[in-house]
Amino acid sequence: MATKATRPVAPTKIRLAGRRFMVLAAVIPTVAFYLIWVGIPMIYTFVMSFHDWNPLKAQQQFLGLANYAEALTKDRLFMTVLRNTLYYTAVTIPLGMALSLFVAMLVNSLRRGVGLFRTLYFIPVITSMVAVSIMWAWLYQPKFGLINNLLRVVLVDTLHLSVNPNIPWLTNKQMAMPAIMIMTIWQGLGFTMVLFLAGLTSIPSVYYEAARLDGAGRWSLLRHITLPLLQPTMIFVLATGIIGGMQVFTPMYVMTQGGPANVTKTIVFHLYQKAFHVYRFGYASAMAFILFFIILVFIFIQFRTQRVRWEY
Numbered sequence: 001m002a003t004k005a006t007r008p009v010a011p012t013k014i015r016l017a018g019r020r021f022m023v024l025a026a027v028i029p030t031v032a033f034y035l036i037w038v039g040i041p042m043i044y045t046f047v048m049s050f051h052d053w054n055p056l057k058a059q060q061q062f063l064g065l066a067n068y069a070e071a072l073t074k075d076r077l078f079m080t081v082l083r084n085t086l087y088y089t090a091v092t093i094p095l096g097m098a099l100s101l102f103v104a105m106l107v108n109s110l111r112r113g114v115g116l117f118r119t120l121y122f123i124p125v126i127t128s129m130v131a132v133s134i135m136w137a138w139l140y141q142p143k144f145g146l147i148n149n150l151l152r153v154v155l156v157d158t159l160h161l162s163v164n165p166n167i168p169w170l171t172n173k174q175m176a177m178p179a180i181m182i183m184t185i186w187q188g189l190g191f192t193m194v195l196f197l198a199g200l201t202s203i204p205s206v207y208y209e210a211a212r213l214d215g216a217g218r219w220s221l222l223r224h225i226t227l228p229l230l231q232p233t234m235i236f237v238l239a240t241g242i243i244g245g246m247q248v249f250t251p252m253y254v255m256t257q258g259g260p261a262n263v264t265k266t267i268v269f270h271l272y273q274k275a276f277h278v279y280r281f282g283y284a285s286a287m288a289f290i291l292f293f294i295i296l297v298f299i300f301i302q303f304r305t306q307r308v309r310w311e312y
Contacts, residue, residue, distance in 0.1 A: 067286035089245030199233035
């Protein structure tokens with residue numbers, strides 16, 4: 001009795017099946033990680049935001065939108081910390097981007113030692129923010145801090161000016177937030193600089209050569225070639241900067257505890273206190289989702305206003 005011969009499986013199909021298996025093997029752990037540690041906690045937190053959630057109580061009372069209404073209409077401190085957060089983000093992101101781009105252009109112009117400078121600038125990025133904040137708190141110390149001692153040497157001992165060099169950087173209402181901004185810009189400079197440096201090296205050199213042949217100067221090269229072709233990198237830096245700036249917490253917690261007079265208290269610091277000091281986890285969860293919505297709005301507006309195609 002004749003039987004049908006089985007067709008051999010094509011090598012191409014075997015390779016495609018192997019590739020699909022490798023893709024799934026790489027994707028499934030990542031998806032599972034984000035589902036377990038991000039997705040499920042977000043859903044749980046969203047449910048908490050509609051309750052008077054207190055871990056010390058046996059039952060959690062359902063409040064509906066009362067927590068959201070309290071944050072937006074009744075909690076005056078929430079509006080204060082929102083303004084502080086927006087002020088911090090609006091100042092640190094543009095200044096940080098401008099300074100990082102300037103440093104990246106200087107490093108990119110070097111013929112040797114690019115890797116060394118890139119590593120040196122990136123060291124503060126990989127250093128713990130808690131350690132950096134403690135170090136800068138000592139630098140800002142009014143009497144014995146290095147910054148005020150340098151000011152004393154320059155202004156009083158050298159220039160003989162009659163000024164008080166003991167500046168209360170972290171205890172003065174006008175100086176506290178700018179002092180923290182300076183520290184965070186310094187700490188994040190290396191990360192943004194590396195991104196801009198990667199963007200600069202990806203720009204074809206033929207554009208600069210053609211422009212120089214036409215008599216273009218440095219300002220023209222920057223304005224008409226560098227900045228337009230760096231827009232994808234700028235959008236990424238701006239988006240990550242907004243997300244990080246709106247969630248800032250550690251410098252304020254370590255250096256000022258939100259003071260003086262709440263001028264350095266941010267949204268995340270406020271919701272942290274509501275959750276872990278007075279155990280109002282439901283109200284803190286509502287503030288977290290208000291912050292989440294604000295960040296989404298900023299990112300949406302940014303991508304809508306800068307939705308262009310880059311070809312080079």
